[in-house]
Amino acid sequence: MTVLGAIRCVWLRHFDVYRKSLAYGLVTTFAEPLLYLFSFGFGLGSLVGTVQLLGIELTYRQFIFAGIVGQTLLFQGFFEAAYGSFVRMYYQRIFQAIAVTPITLSEVLWAEIMWDASKATFSASVVIGIGILMGDFSRSGALAAIPLCFAGATLFAALGLLVAAKSRTIEEISYPQYLLVFPMFLFCGVFFPLSMLPRYLQWLAWGLPLTSIVSLMRTLTLGTPLQPQGFIVITIWLAVLVPWSRQAMSRRLIK
Amino acid sequence: MFRSEPPLIVRNLRKEYRVHGGPPLCAVDGISFEIQKGECFGLLGPNGAGKSTSMNCITGFYQATAGQIWLMGYDVFREPRKARQSLGVCSQEDTLDSDFTVLDQMIRYGTYFGRKPEVVKPRAQALLERFGLGEKSADLVESLSGGMRRRLQVARALISDPEVLVLDEPTTGMDPEVRRVLWEIILECRARNLAILLSTHYMEEAQRLCDRVAILHRGKILDCAPPQELIARRIGEEMVEEEIRPGVRWKRPSNLEDVYLKLTGKHLENGSEA
Numbered sequence: 153m154t155v156l157g158a159i160r161c162v163w164l165r166h167f168d169v170y171r172k173s174l175a176y177g178l179v180t181t182f183a184e185p186l187l188y189l190f191s192f193g194f195g196l197g198s199l200v201g202t203v204q205l206l207g208i209e210l211t212y213r214q215f216i217f218a219g220i221v222g223q224t225l226l227f228q229g230f231f232e233a234a235y236g237s238f239v240r241m242y243y244q245r246i247f248q249a250i251a252v253t254p255i256t257l258s259e260v261l262w263a264e265i266m267w268d269a270s271k272a273t274f275s276a277s278v279v280i281g282i283g284i285l286m287g288d289f290s291r292s293g294a295l296a297a298i299p300l301c302f303a304g305a306t307l308f309a310a311l312g313l314l315v316a317a318k319s320r321t322i323e324e325i326s327y328p329q330y331l332l333v334f335p336m337f338l339f340c341g342v343f344f345p346l347s348m349l350p351r352y353l354q355w356l357a358w359g360l361p362l363t364s365i366v367s368l369m370r371t372l373t374l375g376t377p378l379q380p381q382g383f384i385v386i387t388i389w390l391a392v393l394v395p396w397s398r399q400a401m402s403r404r405l406i407k
Numbered sequence: 408m409f410r411s412e413p414p415l416i417v418r419n420l421r422k423e424y425r426v427h428g429g430p431p432l433c434a435v436d437g438i439s440f441e442i443q444k445g446e447c448f449g450l451l452g453p454n455g456a457g458k459s460t461s462m463n464c465i466t467g468f469y470q471a472t473a474g475q476i477w478l479m480g481y482d483v484f485r486e487p488r489k490a491r492q493s494l495g496v497c498s499q500e501d502t503l504d505s506d507f508t509v510l511d512q513m514i515r516y517g518t519y520f521g522r523k524p525e526v527v528k529p530r531a532q533a534l535l536e537r538f539g540l541g542e543k544s545a546d547l548v549e550s551l552s553g554g555m556r557r558r559l560q561v562a563r564a565l566i567s568d569p570e571v572l573v574l575d576e577p578t579t580g581m582d583p584e585v586r587r588v589l590w591e592i593i594l595e596c597r598a599r600n601l602a603i604l605l606s607t608h609y610m611e612e613a614q615r616l617c618d619r620v621a622i623l624h625r626g627k628i629l630d631c632a633p634p635q636e637l638i639a640r641r642i643g644e645e646m647v648e649e650e651i652r653p654g655v656r657w658k659r660p661s662n663l664e665d666v667y668l669k670l671t672g673k674h675l676e677n678g679s680e681a
Contacts, residue, residue, distance in 0.1 A: 153488065153521040161518055168515070169506040249502035252466040253519035253567075254488040406469055407424050407460075 158255040162263030163270070165250075170271070181275045185224040189279060192216045192343065205345050205370065206377045214288045218373050219342035221276050221283075221297070222366035225304040228272035230333055233312025234325045237264050237401070241316060247405060257405065261313070261398045268309035269302060276301045280373070289373040297372040303386060304365040310393035317400035336362040361389040412480055413441040414493070414571045414602040415465070420474035422460050422626075434460040436626035437474070442571070447593065447603040449617035449634075451610070451663060457626040458606035459499055462575045465604065466496050478571055492520065495569035497561045499576045499606075503548045509559060510535065510544035513566055520567040531566060538562040538592065554585035561589060565596070572596055572603045578612060590616060610663040622667055629670045634663055641666045 153161070170177045193213045200212035240246040247264075251257040280297060283289035315328045339353065340346075340362035346354050357363045364382030371378045420438050423431035435457045442448040450458045463469040465476055467483040467490060476483040481490035504512045510531055517527030535541045538558045543551060551559065561577055574593070578586045593616055597603055607613055613620050614634045621631040630637060642661040650656045 157521070158488075161521075164518075165504075165515055172506070244505055245500055245502040246504055248468070248498065248500070249504065249516075250519055252468050252491065252494070252496040252498070253516070254491045254521065255519050256487055257468070 153254055155259060158259040159263045159266060162250060162255060162260055163267050165246075166263070166267040181228065181271065182278055184227060185220055185275060185279050186282075188223060189217070189220050189282065192220070203345060206379075208374070208376050210374060210376075211288070213286075214374055215345075215370075216343065217279070217283045217286075217288050218370040219366050221279050221301065221369050221373075222304065222340070222362055223337055223342050224276040224279055225272050225301055225365060226308050226333065226336060226362055228275045229268055229305040229308030230312040230315075230329075232271055233264070233268040233309040234315045234319075234329070235312075235322065236268065237313050238316040238319060238322050238325065240264070241401065241405065242322070247401075251405075257402060258398070261401055265306060265309045265313060265394065265397070268312060269305035272305035272308065273298065273302045276305070283373060290375065293372040293375065297369055300365065300368055300372065303390065304361070307361055307365075307386065307390050307393055310390070310397040314393060314397035314400050317397065317404045336360050341366045358385065361386060413443050414479055415442040415604060416475075416477040417441065417461075417465065418475045420461065420464055420476065421472045422457075422464055422469060423472045431472075434626050435464065438621070438623070438626070438628045439474075440621055440628070440631060442602040442604060444570075444602055445597055445600040446618045447597045447605055447616050449613040449620040450604065450606040450623050451608070451613050451620050451667065452606075452623035453608055456623040458623055459575055460626075461623070462498070462573055462604070462606055466494065466498075466573055467491060492567070493570040495564035495567060495572045497564040497572075497574045497577050499579070501556055501560065503556055503560060503563070505548045508545050508547055509540055509551070512548070513559075513563055516563050517566045522567065527566060530568070534562045534565055535559075539588065554581050557581060558585070558589065558592075561592065570601060572601050574603065574605045576606055576608070578607070578609065586612075610667075613663055620663065622663075622670055624667075624671045630666070637666050638662065641669050 193216050197211065197213035197216060203210050203212055203215045205215065247257065247260050250260050277298060280289060280294045280301070284291055284294050315325055319325050339349065340357050340360055342362070346357055346363065349357065358381065364385040367379045368382045370376040418439050420435055421433070422435040423433050426432050438461060440448065450461060452458055460469065464471045465483065467487045470484060478490035479493045483490040504515065507515055513531035513535065514524050514527050517531065518524060532541070532544070535544055538561070540555060540559055540562065543555065548556065548559070557577060561574065564572060564574070578589055581589065590612070593603060593605070605616060618633060619631060620634050620637060622629045622637070630641070632640065638661050642665045645661065646658040647661045647665055648656055648658045
């Protein structure tokens with residue numbers, strides 16, 4: 153068995169569980185982004201009209217569509233990894249059970265991140281698909297956004313895994329959820345342009361990964377000017393979070 | 408590996424735990440042993456003696472601080488995939504996958520060894536029948552009793568047809584009847600030439616099942632020999648008199664508990680002072 157074969161094997165385990173409870177899986181994967189999409193895109197969008205972003209005029213629905221893609225990556229990636237991996241690690245002890253077979257713990261953790269990222273990317277792709285169908289996204293740009301979605305989902309999955317590794321109880325996951333994930337959701341340009349925030353909050357928002365993901369998503373799907381710092385921010389977060397989360401979970405499991 | 412080489416070799420195994428703000432805690436202190444094909448080797452000691460830590464190092468799950476472990480000739484730390492290909496593990500904790508039915512999780516576990524589901528399925532069904540779980544194949548793990556879950560965990564450890572079987576306190580918490588069923592299965596495995604490493608704090612279990620027993624205390628092996636030889640060497644063949652409750656004394660044959668008590672001054676079951 154190769155490393156990729158081992159990761160695939162564990163990934164398929166998670167996919168099988170998802171497939172076995174498909175109705176539950178579909179509701180948890182799609183209900184939330186679709187509710188946000190219809191509520192903000194169609195509801196609030198009809199009130200707001202248009203938005204000026206970096207010299208480009210967009211309908212609010214277009215603006216929010218790309219934001220909801222980012223929000224989907226954040227919520228689906230983070231929550232599946234944080235709560236899902238905590239349950240698999242702490243209650244079910246699945247990581248421990250697999251890591252005494254020919255599959256190593258390192259591969260188990262890669263599979264965990266890849267599964268969480270795949271699920272979030274799948275979910276975000278549906279939002280992108282609706283954006284294309286509604287005529288709000290450029291077709292070619294939206295397809296080019298899928299790799300960006302996967303990078304963003306991997307980042308948030310790693311964040312979730314890190315939180316799971318550092319939380320002593322499942323309740324402790326609420327701290328980063330309320331103090332980091334929800335502020336990101338509210339202040340990283342999903343609902344309004346960052347230019348409406350005070351200067352220092354704009355800087356703070358640019359330090360958080362969701363801002364970069366949403367900005368690059370709008371560039372690819374709506375043709376807004378590229379803000380290249382987004383690539384740097386995402387790369388740094390990925391380079392820090394992926395190894396850190398894997399190391400933290402390994403340390404949690406291996407005494 | 409030469410065919411005569413033991414399937415499991417442990418050499419000078421040492422494991423220290425990091426302790427926040429203090430010196431490292433040595434849980435296993437330089438133990439060495441080997442297990443031959445068709446041999447059941449017992450690690451005997453109370454909770455905290457270092458049994459589970461040793462087991463976790465032997466499976467390669469914990470990195471050893473020092474020492475070497477070879478499984479079927481492969482270094483478990485350097486070549487974990489090859490080493491674990493021949494290993495079946497039943498850990499002390501319940502690690503059953505509650506997302507799957509009894510049969511499905513047997514099959515799923517087999518895929519972790521690179522086996523195809525259609526190849527694993529007949530073996531999984533046969534094992535479930537042998538372990539008295541055939542009728543539960545379609546049930547979720549949640550619906551099984553504690554004894555059934557334990558049996559399923561041992562059955563799952565055998566799914567890959569291993570050559571080395573590691574059983575970490577497999578009968579803890581079982582009622583006597585279920586314990587005997589599991590003993591039979593362990594003896595069957597031994598008869599099929601598996602090398603078995605069994606950790607337990609039940610002296611009767613060790614005496615019945617193990618060809619050799621290592622007495623583990625504070626991470627060190629105090630003595631290692633066949634149970635009867637240990638008893639004869641440390642206690643003698645004579646009967647032992649003990650007070651079973653105030654004012655009531657009886658004589659019984661000496662056993663491994665007496666050996667452990669003599670070597671450490673503590674009881675096996677809970678590690679309390681004599």
